Amino acid sequence: MIKPGDKKVLKKFGENLRKLRKNKSLSLRQMSYACSIDNSKIAKIEKGMVNVTLTTLLQLAHALDTHPCSLLDYDNPE
Amino acid sequence: MIKPGDKKVLKKFGENLRKLRKNKSLSLRQMSYACSIDNSKIAKIEKGMVNVTLTTLLQLAHALDTHPCSLLDYDNPE
DNA sequence: CAGACTGCGGTCTTTTTAGACCTCAAAGAT
């Protein structure tokens, strides 16, 4: 299901997520605790290996204390 | 997996999606064609019965010719 | 009435997420 075109999107999303996490100076395990998502999974998300669902997206945003939009804000206007 | 707390979120998301679709005066089948998502599925999403993934979210946003953020822009920062 | 469109709901199979747990190597500090 993960089409080649999607991989790029997921990768970008992951990179942005990582950036935001680093900004908060959170380790994977700290963030895991903050949003009840397994650290190994967050790592996979950051690497673009997972197509997160809406609720997961919101959990991540909550843990980062930011609006969900921030997680989608990697978009470069075309 | 869809926890009771999530249902509310998905419902709100769906309602917002429907609002945006109506704004564009698109029928389910028209939108289905625009984003390659089955019309029955879109109906389910709008009713909050599906926890959409990131790529699906982006497909929907694309079909509505709007930024993904708009889909998350219901008043629910939490 | 007939025909078209609409939203909605159901079924089915394949693929994937969610979630939990475990291991490991590298880097840090004590």
Next chain:
DNA sequence: ATCTTTGAGGTCTAAAAAGACCGCAGTCTG
């Protein structure tokens, strides 16, 4: 050298999404 933290991968099960197809009732129009 030891202990801890960190990021990264791996495995496994159960639940759910993806995707496609079908049918139905209501509405509208010719």
